[in-house]
Amino acid sequence: MQGVYVHIPFCHRKCGYCDFNSYAGLDALVEPFLSALIAEIEQSPYAGERFETIFFGGGTPTYLPGDALAQILERLARRFVIASDAEITCEANPGSVSLAQLQTMRRAGFNRLSFGVQSFDADELQRMDRMHTPDDVAQGVEWARAAGFDNLNLDLIFALPRQTLERWETNLQRAIALQPEHLSLYALMLEPNTRFYHLYQKGKLRLPDDETQVAMYRLAQQLTAQAGYQQYEISNYARAGYQCRHNLIYWRNEPYLGFGPGAVSYMGGKRWTNIKHPREYIRRALAGEPLELEWEQLTGWDAVAETLMLGLRLREGVDLTALENRYGMPVRERYASTMTQLARRGWLERTGETIRLTQEGLLWHSEVALAFFEK
Ligand code: SF4
Structure with missing residues (x-):
């Protein structure tokens, strides 16, 4: 979508x-x-x-x-x-x-x-x-x-x-x-x-x-x-x-297109933010000038970690096979010990190929997300 x-x-x-x-x-x-x-x-x-x-x-x-x-x-x-x-x-x-x-x-x-x-x-x-x-x-x-x-x-x-x-x-x-x-x-x-x-x-x-x-x-x-x-x-x-x-x-870290001051877009793996103040936004938009304030291309493990961080907010959790297929990366292998540690702390549970936060883990989402960003 x-x-x-x-x-x-x-x-x-x-x-x-x-x-x-x-x-x-x-x-x-x-x-x-x-x-x-x-x-x-x-x-x-x-x-x-x-x-x-x-x-x-x-x-x-x-x-x-x-x-x-x-x-x-x-x-x-x-x-x-x-x-x-x-x-x-x-x-x-x-x-x-x-x-x-x-x-x-x-x-x-x-x-x-x-x-x-x-x-x-x-x-x-x-x-x-x-x-x-x-x-x-x-x-x-x-x-x-x-x-x-x-x-x-x-x-x-x-x-x-x-x-x-x-x-x-x-x-x-x-x-x-x-x-x-x-x-x-x-x-x-x-x-x-x-x-x-x-x-x-x-x-x-x-x-x-x-x-x-x-x-x-x-x-x-x-x-x-x-x-x-x-x-x-x-x-x-x-x-x-x-x-x-x-x-x-x-x-689900799917694409979106933002309009207006400060709006964020994420299309084709590129994420960018429009200029924030309405006055400068108006000036640039009416002059046909670029509106981008900053941008980054999300690739590789950064994109995987981002998708995990966002997806783990959902009670449906994240399907590891689908994630591997989406990015072509060995997600299970790379995060095997991270997932084991999080499960030991009682924050993460795994059913088949799907991981999701436990009831306790819902309170610790930021810490869980950080663990997936650690290199
Ligand atoms: S200042 Fe405006 S955007 Fe911010 S919470 Fe109040 S109503 Fe919402």
């Missing part, structure tokens, strides 16, 4: 934990950004390529009017071959959507929405600098259903400052009660250059201890399973048939 990613960099304000390539206060750039994005699509050398998924992320894609999102989608469909049953997702922030906007998007072909909910607790939302209220979430979901979306994801974050296990349980219950088809449940990551990070360094961010964080993760697994969701990735849970096909492309 192959996917398209479109990056919309605008936000109403910057959240305290966010290190995404997103900006508040750039309203004046919205119009030129649209022209630049369309120019980038029209200049793409991959015209005629077939894609099975499209994902609009950000930033806050729903910062743009429904017509503008529809126009971008229409330009993509003109330039590329989009599968008739393609999964077409747009990220949306509760509080930044309207019924009319969602109806326009649905008519244009979007068929999946991913709401950045993060929490149902007003205090937690405020601490994160989120703009929406808990009630906005229910309203957004109601409008999405009314507009005809039958594939919804809710994103939540746990291990938030001052969050207790009980509060997290309430958040989970409220999310499940809205009956989304998919849930993404991530632990808070402290990223440099965020307000949270600076507070933490000054000792002003009270985070749940490690034991509570593990309990929160286990609770998420338990409550989602009870509600009929299947965990198919470390942090992602879906009803049968509703796994996110676009993200599966990333986790």
Whole structure:
């Protein structure tokens, strides 16, 4: 499979934990950004390529009017071959959507929405600098259903400052009660250059201890399973048939083409990143100049290790025979002792030719991944 990613960099304000390539206060750039994005699509050398998924992320894609999102989608469909049953997702922030906007998007072909909910607790939302209220979430979901979306994801974050296990349980219950088809449940990551990070360094961010964080993760697994969701990735849970096909492309290390500032592409083994700041992106795209900020060619054992690192996030695991055939490398031989050591630690299990993380290993994915990168 192959996917398209479109990056919309605008936000109403910057959240305290966010290190995404997103900006508040750039309203004046919205119009030129649209022209630049369309120019980038029209200049793409991959015209005629077939894609099975499209994902609009950000930033806050729903910062743009429904017509503008529809126009971008229409330009993509003109330039590329989009599968008739393609999964077409747009990220949306509760509080930044309207019924009319969602109806326009649905008519244009979007068929999946991913709401950045993060929490149902007003205090937690405020601490994160989120703009929406808990009630906005229910309203957004109601409008999405009314507009005809039958594939919804809710994103939540746990291990938030001052969050207790009980509060997290309430958040989970409220999310499940809205009956989304998919849930993404991530632990808070402290990223440099965020307000949270600076507070933490000054000792002003009270985070749940490690034991509570593990309990929160286990609770998420338990409550989602009870509600009929299947965990198919470390942090992602879906009803049968509703796994996110676009993200599966990333986790299976398959090709994708990115548009917009900071967007990453991975085609033909080459991975590249677009220039990040919207102003410079716009200037270059409108002038027809190269947009690449950096690139690398993934080959040999680097490509194998990358595929293992990503694939082990999935509960389906990684098929070693398929991996050897894909890269023509003796994967089993090279990693025999690594796999034995990881299995001894209780982090990795092997069934036939498939390896995957154990329940314990799910908590140690970064260490497992590092082991496969060691030369
Ligand atoms: S809305 Fe999303 S992308 Fe924008 S600042 Fe907040 S977390 Fe970052």
